[in-house]
Amino acid sequence: MTSTEGKVVSTVDTDAALVLEHLRVTFNVRAKEVHAxxxxxxxxxxGKTLGIVGESGSGKSVTVRAxxxxxxxxxxISGSVRLDGEELVGMPExxxxxxxxxxxxxxxxxxMSSLNPTMRVGSQVAEAVRHHHRVGRKAAWSTAIDLLRxxxxxDPERRASDYPHQLSGGxxxxxxxxxxxxxxxxxxxxxxxTTALDVTTQTQILRLLDDLKERYGMGVVLIxxxxxxxxxxxxxxxxxxxxxxxxxxxxxxxxxxxxxPYTQAxxxxxxRIDALSHSRLASIEGAPPDPSMxxxxxxxxxxxxxxxxxxxxxxxxxxxxxxxxxxxxxxxGVQS
Numbered sequence: 380m381t382s383t384e385g386k387v388v389s390t391v392d393t394d395a396a397l398v399l400e401h402l403r404v405t406f407n408v409r410a411k412e413v414h415a416x417x418x419x420x421x422x423x424x425x426g427k428t429l430g431i432v433g434e435s436g437s438g439k440s441v442t443v444r445a446x447x448x449x450x451x452x453x454x455x456i457s458g459s460v461r462l463d464g465e466e467l468v469g470m471p472e473x474x475x476x477x478x479x480x481x482x483x484x485x486x487x488x489x490x491m492s493s494l495n496p497t498m499r500v501g502s503q504v505a506e507a508v509r510h511h512h513r514v515g516r517k518a519a520w521s522t523a524i525d526l527l528r529x530x531x532x533x534d535p536e537r538r539a540s541d542y543p544h545q546l547s548g549g550x551x552x553x554x555x556x557x558x559x560x561x562x563x564x565x566x567x568x569x570x571x572x573t574t575a576l577d578v579t580t581q582t583q584i585l586r587l588l589d590d591l592k593e594r595y596g597m598g599v600v601l602i603x604x605x606x607x608x609x610x611x612x613x614x615x616x617x618x619x620x621x622x623x624x625x626x627x628x629x630x631x632x633x634x635x636x637x638x639x640p641y642t643q644a645x646x647x648x649x650x651r652i653d654a655l656s657h658s659r660l661a662s663i664e665g666a667p668p669d670p671s672m673x674x675x676x677x678x679x680x681x682x683x684x685x686x687x688x689x690x691x692x693x694x695x696x697x698x699x700x701x702x703x704x705x706x707x708x709x710x711x712g713v714q715s
Contacts, residue, residue, distance in 0.1 A: 474604030501539025
């Protein structure tokens, strides 16, 4: 990871496992600067789930990969990322590598592309165990079975001998979670972990993550485009648009009093079971902003039904109530 000179690092937040302050990520693409993440500040509490919600291209996954140090040399990263009080921005790659999987771990969207198709799943989990702990093959295999059992893989002794293609999508995702838990990380990142799964299996995986965070006291960061999923399975919510956090609050507070028009647009786009048959699904008109051409005002202004000229020319102030902040000149439910 790289950083800029003169960065100010504040005191350690003892109530958070992970603290982001003014995180920025810029890529140089064909002589253009792409501003993928702009001034993002977040907290992840132990034993709690932070949901980061937004459309594709909003900066959710880039934020997480910047934290993990998975963006490579093409990214310029500034700001502060503290994991268990330890600064990650500017940390040498060899030191950062030793913290992946141990203090922070990732569950990716597509387990089939993450698992080795030529290895039995038990061996892959055992390999992760041996990577993080100095144990023999027999002890690692026994721990792998216990991990598979902890993520509710049925008959783990038998399933451990299966290859990835012999498992369902939900079972493969459970294997990935077992591997991620092999070193009991402080923070687990789940990047769209249920996108390719059916609704029933989605619910099972999300409930499993809910149970694991409470059992192990780890912080979970759930990346999703589905505000409905986030509302049911998170403790805190951050809504991203154009690489920025446009609204953030404890989940219950945010869902009971949405202020940002973009957040309301995401809510309106959720299919409703009580909608009239053949009724048209709501959508957000227009397209997300081009990160290589940052707007001088609110990035959502071209798509916002409440926007006026001021919104396109002047950056909105980040305002709010205790525990609830938003970036909008004309927030919903607030008299201007």
